[in-house]
Amino acid sequence: MNTRRTFLAGLAGAVSVLSVMALSPAAAHAEGLKIGFSQVTLQSPFYVQLKNGAEAAAKASGDTLVFLDANGDVSKQNNDIQDLITQGVSAIIINPVNPEAVAPSLEAAAAAGIPVITVDRPVTGGKVAAHVGRDNKAMGKLVGEAVVAKLKADGVTGAKVIEIQGDAGGAVMMDRRDGFHAALEGSGHTIVEGPYAEYIRANAVTAMQDLLQANADVKVVYAHNDDMALGAMQVLKENGRDDVLIAGVDGLSEALEAMADGKYVATALNDPQYLGDVTIQVAREAAAGKTVPAFVDAGTALVTPDKVGEYPHKELFAEYRPQVLDK
Structure with missing residues (x-):
């Protein structure tokens, strides 16, 4: 039997909101988790700040973030994700190099019972618990x-x-x-x-x-x-x-x-540190076996010369951090 074809065929019936897989009892408590993050690259300041936001949020929650940089290489990213699976992380965050090429990694994570959250760039197929980004x-x-x-x-x-x-x-x-x-x-x-x-x-x-x-x-x-x-x-x-x-x-x-x-x-506005923060929060929910929205919009706003003073911009990116998750 062609298991690859069977897997892809099963994706056609995916609905807009996906239920996160129930994990082990330790993961269900969602405390002191090990969360994997496969980043597309660090060649842009946006991606560096996204990493920093995720690291800060993980540290604040008492979690460990295992961060791997694919450096724009699809093969390296798939190998990195396999490494995260082998390490037994509770959830995997992926900013894909290519929206289609990570399909084997999504399949492997699903087989291992590890929820996947994509950030910034969505994938075109495969089972993910949520996508965190902006419109x-x-x-x-x-x-x-x-x-x-x-x-x-x-x-x-x-x-x-x-x-x-x-x-x-x-x-x-x-x-x-x-x-x-x-x-x-x-x-x-x-x-x-x-x-x-x-x-x-x-x-x-x-x-x-x-x-x-x-x-x-x-x-x-x-x-x-x-x-x-x-x-x-x-x-x-x-x-x-x-x-x-x-x-x-x-x-x-x-x-x-x-x-x-x-x-x-x-x-x-596309505050990357806040995007990283929200992504960690969603990953923790997914690791706890909770149902999360298929798409979590971190929010945006237009800035024109007459509105510059409305947004703090002492850091590398201007801040825009609306409440996007239920507390």
Whole structure:
């Protein structure tokens, strides 16, 4: 019998809210747990802060967090998850390198009776107890609407908008792209889809240098995260292009500070430390055998230059920590 095919076929009937598997008596008490975390990479400040938030939350709960960095390598991530299973962790948090490639690991975790929680990036198949993240399509749409409003206020029509994208095929990338495009639909502005800069500032700098040469008439640059947007802004400043508007996503405090001159027009908050905190809370609930929502939205809000003062931004990312879990 083809057990792999049988497993995948069984996933087709998954419902929107999944019941977490009952674990051993020790796990059911959810005290002093060992929780595994397989992170996609640490090459972005967002992911570093997500790790820090998870570590702080685990420590506060008296739990041990076993953190492993896949460094963008699918094979390493699957091996790391297998290592966590072998260690007998009570729950596994996964930020997947690829939404499909971790399917064997999800199957192995299920066979071992270990609940899996995905964070930031969802998977496309396989049984998970919950996904903790934010509505990235809504985030892209909020930023797009702010860009359209700013262009209208400035009396600009038919603007060329350069879009610097995240990672090819990534769910977050597609949602931030689709939400932004939806906001600009029918506005009369034109979007030029730039390369995938992998959410890394240095990559965006290189990309923007080429994009600016090919699109001298650009009026707006939208990047799928603030780190890339700030890289693009650096290139624009170096070329004396202070006429170009900038927008990003994630609520990087540096982006909020850059709004002082009015050229950085919008970002959507995506507090990674709070995301890590919420994920640990959900993992503890799952490890205790409780039913958790299929999707836990950690919340977002739009920041424009007139709203910068509403959000604390002394840390690397601006804080936005609404109550998202029942107490």
